[in-house]
Structure formats: C-alpha cells, structure tokens
Amino acid sequence: MSMYPYIVAGWMLAVGLVGIARSRNLIHMVVCLSVVQSSTYVLLLAIGFRKHATAPITQGIAPWRRTVDPVVQALTLTDVVVEATVVALMLALAVDAHKRFGTLDPQRLRELRG
Numbered sequence: 001m002s003m004y005p006y007i008v009a010g011w012m013l014a015v016g017l018v019g020i021a022r023s024r025n026l027i028h029m030v031v032c033l034s035v036v037q038s039s040t041y042v043l044l045l046a047i048g049f050r051k052h053a054t055a056p057i058t059q060g061i062a063p064w065r066r067t068v069d070p071v072v073q074a075l076t077l078t079d080v081v082v083e084a085t086v087v088a089l090m091l092a093l094a095v096d097a098h099k100r101f102g103t104l105d106p107q108r109l110r111e112l113r114g
Contacts, residue, residue, distance in 0.1 A: 005046030012039035026094040026104045030087060037083040041076055048072025 012035055019032030048069045054061060056070040094104060101109050 005042055005049075009039045009043040009046065012036070012042065024105055024107070026097060026106060027091070029106070030090045030094060033090065034083060034087055037079065037086070040079055044072055044076045044079065048076075 016032045016034075016036030016039065019035065020029055023029040023032060048071075050066055050068055053066040053068045056067045056073075061067070097109060098104050103109065
C-alpha cells in the first residue's frame with residue numbers, strides 16, 4: 001500500500017487548519033473547514049482501498065474473490081452529507097453576521113447581545 005494518500009490527507013488537514021487559524025474572513029474560514037473535511041475523504045478512501053478487489057456485491061462473485069469494505073464507503077458518503085450540511089449552516093451564519101454587523105471579519109464582530 002502506498003503512503004501517498006495518507007501524506008495527501010495530512011497535508012490537506014494541515015493546510016486547512018492553518019487557513020482556519022489565519023483567516024480574516026468568515027467565508028474563507030468556511031472554505032478552509034471544507035478542505036479539512038475533504039481530507040477525511042482521502043483518508044477514508046485510502047483505508048478502504050484494496051488492490052484488485054471487486055465491488056461489495058456478493059451475488060455472483062466467487063467466494064475467494066476479494067471485495068472492498070462497504071463500511072468505509074458508507075462512512076465516506078455520510079461524511080459528504082455532513083460536510084454539505086455544515087457548510088450550508090456556516091454560510092448561512094456568515095450571511096446573517098454580515099447583515100447584522102456589516103462585516104465578515106471575525107475580529108471586528110461585536111459581542112452578541114441577547
């Protein structure tokens with residue numbers, strides 16, 4: 001198994017975390033969070049990869065054939081749905097913050113009052 005997918009996942013995680021830490025814009029922060037979450041796709045797919053394996057459909061496949069783990073595929077699809085939900089929520093909060101405070105800079109946002 002190659003180490004390249006793990007290196008790419010670690011690099012994407014590091015780039016996304018640095019982007020979040022240095023962000024001066026809420027939209028940029030959401031995009032960096034999306035990069036961090038995308039690194040988990042690469043990691044999950046690298047974990048579930050099997051060389052010369054077939055789809056996890058057992059009907060019509062010889063018992064000795066290797067198949068790909070379907071749990072990893074399901075986790076990746078779940079991760080995609082969670083990322084889409086989180087990004088939509090964060091973008092909605094950024095739009096609301098811009099409407100309310102007139103800025104997307106996290107440093108310039110006033111304290112919220114109830």
